[in-house]
Amino acid sequence: MYFLAQPPRHLFFTGKGGVGKTSIACATAVQLAAEGKQVLLVSSDPASNVGQVFGIDIGNHITAIPSVPGLSALEIDPLAAAQAYRDRIVGPVRGVLPDAVVRGIEEQLSGACTTEIAAFDEFTALLTDTALTANYAHIIFDTAPTGHTIRLLQLAGAWSGFLEQGKGDASCLGPLAGLDKQRTQYKAAVDALADPRRTRLVLVARAQRATLREVARTHEELAAIGLSQQYLVINGVLPAGEAQQDALAAAIAQREHAALGAMPAVLTALPQDRISLKPYNLVGLDALRHLLDDTAAVAPSNTIDLPARLDVPSLAALVDDIAADGHGLVMLMGKGGVGKTTLAAAVAVELAQRGLPVHLTTSDPAAHLTETLEGTLPHLTVSRIDPHAETERYRQHVLDTKGARLDAAGRALLEEDLRSPCTEEVAVFQAFSRVIREAGKQFVVMDTAPTGHTLLLLDATGAYHREVTRQMGTTGLHYTTPMMQLQDPKQTKVLLVTLAETTPVLEAANLQADLRRAGIEPWAWVINSSVAASRPSSALLRQRAHNELREIDAVATRHARRYAVVPLLQQEPVGVERLRELAHLAHGEP
Structure with missing residues (x-):
């Protein structure tokens, strides 16, 4: 895999929901730990299922994975972090400002941007606090911040409290009013993201026209702010052998081939890996160890129990x-x-x-x-x-x-x-x-x-x-x-x-x-x-x-x-x- 060749300390996996970035991040962590390295796997996905993948409860504290020597994991709860933001900002004005104004501020702080910036606030220390993470050779992040969030954090003056100064009805700048760490620490975190010697961004997509167009936009947005060390992983590609005896599989293979052939030009220049579609849920060590190769066995079709008719509404x-x-x-x-x-x-x-x-x-x-x-x-x-x-x-x-x-x-x-x-x-x-x-x-x-x-x-x-x-x-x-x-x-x-x-x-x-x-x-x-x-x-x-x-x-x-x-x-x-x-x-x- 190109994205695993001489990996830097930080690897960020980003992509739309459902493309498999959590599974690939987990499989990468397992592989690096198997090489004898100390690895920390961090998820900031609101729908994180890292704990489910490994079969243990993780939560918002560093937890060793007993079945994988050398691997620890942390699930940042961005929804809880976002709520803490809202409480810090809204608490002092509740009962002071009119209820309608307070509700407006709360809604300003209820969007995806708040959640993302709150998550960034949580994992900033993992990028910058060497004492906290000194024991880990690699830190793997499931879900990276978008270019929009990073640009917000780079903007001079964003720390002065945009809403508090009454400069406008911001949909995404509201969270900045709640940041309480030193601005220099955020600058250090953004610098770490932009340094290819320390950080590699892995874009995860499927072999579909829509998701490839979306990941091309992500690539350009991140490259425009200096995050140029990017790799592309096309996940879930149907193995050619499956198309030989099934008309549906043949049609899927043809569509995927056409989508990959029409891939946006900005993606073709990136180092690219393709991972085959797997038949099983990516839960458990055996599944993760086989994700990055094509050696996993497929059960005979006659052993798979499916209802003769799916009784559901059309x-x-x-x-x-x-x-x-x-x-x-x-x-x-x-x-x-x-x-x-x-x-x-x-x-x-x-x-x-x-x-x-x-x-x-x-x-x-x-x-x-x-x-x-x-x-x-x-x-x-x-x-x-x-x-x-x-x-x-x-x-x-x-x-x-x-x-x-x-x-x-x-x-x-x-x-x-x-x-x-x-x-x-x-x-x-x-x-x-x-x-x-x-x-x-x-x-x-x-x-x-x-x-x-x-x-x-x-x-x-x-x-x-x-x-x-x-x-x-x-x-x-x-x-x-x-x-x-x-x-x-x-x-x-x-x-x-x-x-x-x-x-x-x-x-x-x-x-x-x-x-x-x-x-x-x-x-x-x-x-x-x-x-x-x-x-x-x-x-x-x-x-x-x-x-x-x-x-x-x-x-x-x-x-x-x-x-x-x-x-x-x-x-x-x-x-x-x-x-x-x-x-x-x-x-x-x-």
């Missing part, structure tokens, strides 16, 4: 219930790479096939679905929003208004804050809002909806809902703001999209909690690209299908009020007919 069954209302807003939400755009198109096609007027609006940069659907189906109209153009328009508006009142340091902080993921969500949602009002007369299906945190930020700082409420409250007239519409289940139905894998399900559950905080109750979950629903014959895929059954059961019994399962198809679901096939299959058969 997407079309969900659409039947949606269609009964005659009109409304349907929002599809989920983490990147789970197939929101495809499922949004499938829902829109199903509604249009019932003779109902539908407006499908998407911010998918690829726009291949809009091209496929344009003018091909009665009752369906499609619009595409350009996220880049909308974000730039929004950024410029904020700089021209709020930024005009700031000094140079304040403006620099505001510009950095406008690079956060929240900014694109706000900008795209504002563009979506122009078509939301149509949902009173027809169906509007929205792909790539904002998170609950972003919606609350819009409500707390955007003033529209609040201002309308203030102006209309005494008139007795009926009125509806966008936020009220999203919170009304009769007008809006939110579909959470996930995969039948541990990390994506945990992330969807966290997103559901985020939405509930905003007063929005998800209407249904959709489990996409299920192998278990595709009735594979490949032994490897049958083992993977068996592993999915537990996650499908967790969604059905613990997380969702209603749900549907969508199978992984042999052909990519592009075009009306394939999208309809996607919606109507739930058992691997018509």
Whole structure:
């Protein structure tokens, strides 16, 4: 493996949820410890399962792994760290400032940026305190900070308390007001990240176009701030032998080959490793020791117990219930790479096939679905929003208004804050809002909806809902703001999209909690690209299908009020007919 050749002291693994970075980080730690080195494995993933992988409780203290001599582990709890931040900042003003102001500050500090910066605060000492980690030859981090977070930490003046000085409504700068360590220590940590003699960043992706595009953006963002020592690992590549006797496996192999062939140019220059898809859950030492090689045995397919028929609801069954209302807003939400755009198109096609007027609006940069659907189906109209153009328009508006009142340091902080993921969500949602009002007369299906945190930020700082409420409250007239519409289940139905894998399900559950905080109750979950629903014959895929059954059961019994399962198809679901096939299959058969 190239990424393990002469490794420096620090190795950071980063990538989207579900690509396997935790498993690869654990396997790397096991391999280095097997070479006789003292290794510390650190996870700052909110959905960390490092303890589960090794079969012991770890938690927020350094714990020796008894089964692996030389290996210790630490699970930073970023959610607890973020809560400590909020308590430090909000505590002194609670009861002093009006409740509405306090709630606004709390929401400023409830987003992903707070969690990430709080985690960085926790592991700064591991990068800079030589006495604390002197015994370890290698420190391996599962989940690295993003380029946005590192830029925030590099900015001069960020330590003065942006919110306390009243310089703006920051979505991501709020956490900086709670940092209580010396600025020099943070500078030392950032310097350690940027030094290739001390740190190596390993980008983890899957052989899929969407995840490769995403990791290319991560590469460029990190390289732009000096973190250039990067390696690429393509995880979960289907072994060629599996494609010989299974049509589904052959189709997967062909798609992966095409995705790798079209890999963004910025990635092709990186040292690259490929790790084969494994049939088993990556739990336990035997699994970890075989992850980085291809020697693991696959059980014969006839020994794998799968139900003859997966008795689960189809997407079309969900659409039947949606269609009964005659009109409304349907929002599809989920983490990147789970197939929101495809499922949004499938829902829109199903509604249009019932003779109902539908407006499908998407911010998918690829726009291949809009091209496929344009003018091909009665009752369906499609619009595409350009996220880049909308974000730039929004950024410029904020700089021209709020930024005009700031000094140079304040403006620099505001510009950095406008690079956060929240900014694109706000900008795209504002563009979506122009078509939301149509949902009173027809169906509007929205792909790539904002998170609950972003919606609350819009409500707390955007003033529209609040201002309308203030102006209309005494008139007795009926009125509806966008936020009220999203919170009304009769007008809006939110579909959470996930995969039948541990990390994506945990992330969807966290997103559901985020939405509930905003007063929005998800209407249904959709489990996409299920192998278990595709009735594979490949032994490897049958083992993977068996592993999915537990996650499908967790969604059905613990997380969702209603749900549907969508199978992984042999052909990519592009075009009306394939999208309809996607919606109507739930058992691997018509």
